[in-house]
Amino acid sequence: MLRLVVRRLLQLIPTLLGLSVLLFLWLNRLPGGPASAILGERATEAEVARINRALGLDEPIHVQYWRFLKRIFELDLGTSTQTGQPVWDEFALRFPATVELGVAAILIAVVAGIPLGYLAAKRRGGWLDVAAVSGSLVGICIPVFFLALLLKGIFAVELGWFPSYGRLSTGLNATDVTGFAILDGLLTGELDASWDAIMHLILPAVTLSSIPLAVIVRMTRASVLEVLGEDYVRTAESKGLEKRVVRGRHVLRNAMLPVVTAVGLLTGSLLSGAVLTESVFSFGGVGSFIRTSIDARDYPVLVGFILFIAMVYVVINLLVDLAYSLIDPRVRVH
């Protein structure tokens, strides 16, 4: 297992190098640059040239790339052109919000999706199955930003059950320890802050979970249906094993393998889904920061974020492989 972990981590190096070259070529071909984004209507040719010179953006692309690469080896992602602060600091500040949101979304998707998919398969053709299949279709089809606006309009504006934006209520003055608002409240005993953070999290998390939930319901349903028809399930049932044992040990456990893979990939994709969700709810995570970074052509932030996403995918895939061996001992990890 250790060899697998080391091998996967080493695979990161060529992946990130290749990706960074592609990114640099792509960004260099984009029209515009950070100087005019900084100056807005006030930009003049001379001012833009002065800023580009100060930022080293007038140098050849290979010089800029080499400078960037050297910094990466020093674990320095550079400085955001929008905020003037180190990219690491900006990520560190906003990442906890995105993690909270992502974890909550995937929890909702898994906790609701797997039982729903399982029950839909067990009662194939029944009303629950029809509802789960059509509901998941809607979940996949509905644009995330539209769902966000809809949920906000109903549950925040009309009913007033949840806050309409942000991570914490104004004036709450919660103590910041780790940046994870819910955890901080628990650590400091400010439980109202934790509860406030949960209330702020619900609508964005439900929005973000819509696609993973739909995918997990459909995959679980399909996978369970397939396993239910297997000989070993029939054998287990005819042996007189308790239904609970058959479902848990034989059906669910075997049906979970493709679902776990899907959960892994969906977790990675949540980061990109967070861009829209966080923007609509002004959630203050990495997602909404990336959106403003695209507008501002904030290259260091964009490059850092994309490289970071690549790392997350590699790590999640590794975790998925490790999870296989726990779920199914037949899978040997070397």
Added chain:
Amino acid sequence: MRIHKSGAIRAITATVVVGLVATGCASDRDKDGGTSDAKDTFVFAGAGDPGSLDPALASDGETFRVTRQAFEALLEHEPGGSKLVGGLAEKWSSNPAGTVWTFNLRKNVKFHDGEALNAKAVCANYDHWFNWKGTYQSSAVSYYWQTIMGGFAKNEDAEAPKANYKSCTAQDDSTAVIEVNEPSANLPGGFSLQALAIHSPKALQEYAKQDASAKGDAITYPKYSQEAGTVAGTGPYRITKWNKGNKEVSLERFDDYWGEKAKVKNLVFRTIDTEEGRRQALQAGDINGYDLVAPADVKTLSGEGYQVPTRDVFNIFYVGMSQSANPALKKREVRQAISHAIDRENLVKTQLPEGGKAATQFMPDTVAGFSDKVKTYPFDTNKAKDLLKGAGESKLKVDFCYPTEVTRPYMPAPQDMFELMKADLEKAGITVTPKAMKWAPDYLDATEAGSCALHLLGWTGDFNDGYNFIGTWFAGPDKQWGFKDAKVFDAVNAASKITDPNGRTEAYKKANEAIMEYVPGIPVSSSPPAIAFGKNVNPPKVSPLTQENFAEVSFK
């Protein structure tokens, strides 16, 4: 599996318990002052995060909206207007040449850190800016200093503007004298800018210990400007916290303020990026007011009982013409034809909120120097066709750029405005090729480089001087316009050098007349930006310069 099940049950139970305990605890925290009473806190939403808590390092409205509550300049604008009035200086005067400016300071003014305001403090500020080195000399950092006062004691960039600031002398405790090398149209208006607001000398000493640095491909702003604690002004509020993660800047009433104290104890600025999000937050009762209201929302909100005052116009929206991008535009008849082809009145009626005005020149009628005698180009499709025929351009083809994903105070709906103009131009026989571009930086880069034959842009004034409008575009050759016309440039520059306010106003009128005779582009309209407040709020006087003073706010 059994173990997993009991774990899940424990987790669910724990969540429920936390929820119950937390809701129970909430009221305890309220008593401790952890959460504020609703009427003690005014929450206002802007569209973007501030860039810095030191306004001297900023050039954007979102930063100034926050810092304006905590910092004051020597001069200010009258509440709700654009006339210059005393700020930290009760009175001010200049020598006839406009090179020596004397400020008589208010007495008993204290900074948030307890320091007293005096002439030495004022001079410490101006000298601090004048002696900026390194990255501080980048126009991304010190845009307004360079615009108003030129360069620095020692310019490090050959292309930096020449310094116009000469010196600041503390004549006595309450008299500061600022000297400049040459008279400037930017003075005295520039003395009112937030970027030149006065900081505590003690805070300045702390600032001086921290450097802005340009490392790699970006400028790193000094730490003091990114967190509350060091910056100190004299305003009615002091900045207590900048929670970047929660996109929130908190301010608290400054009880030693020299003027009328703020009516609400806590003031919070929050960032909600989208118009829709800001409107919904107001309707949900999560905020008490917000800026940049979409014109389409004005009626809805007013109908629901919210207060949506509109500011007096202080901006101009125009169709720019880049003569270098299309040689046909070098012909005056063609430019005149395009001007006649566009129905400005219809655009104002259908696209702008109530109070919008069709423009006749490149400044709104609220700016001194607006002329009633400029040549006008009323909507007349037939005349446009005749002019094009006369110029031999009956089959004129033009590229017309417009920005996407943006609204500006002067341009609430760029695409809709573009569509109306395109239809007007096509009626006059002009073939229009639409070019949609993302606002920043694509569109701004393209227009600034002069690669868009026709394009939509505008300007919101910083202070009430004609040069702040027409000087921005027509003081010399500019790629955006791609023309050289000595008559226009001379008229604008001559006006800017006149120190007598009345004489300058008259000269600006003449300059406007020269500009509209040449017709380098089409001034289209001035739009009154709307701002929204909750039903239970007594709003501040709204300012055409978007300089609302939130110390005036109270709850009903």
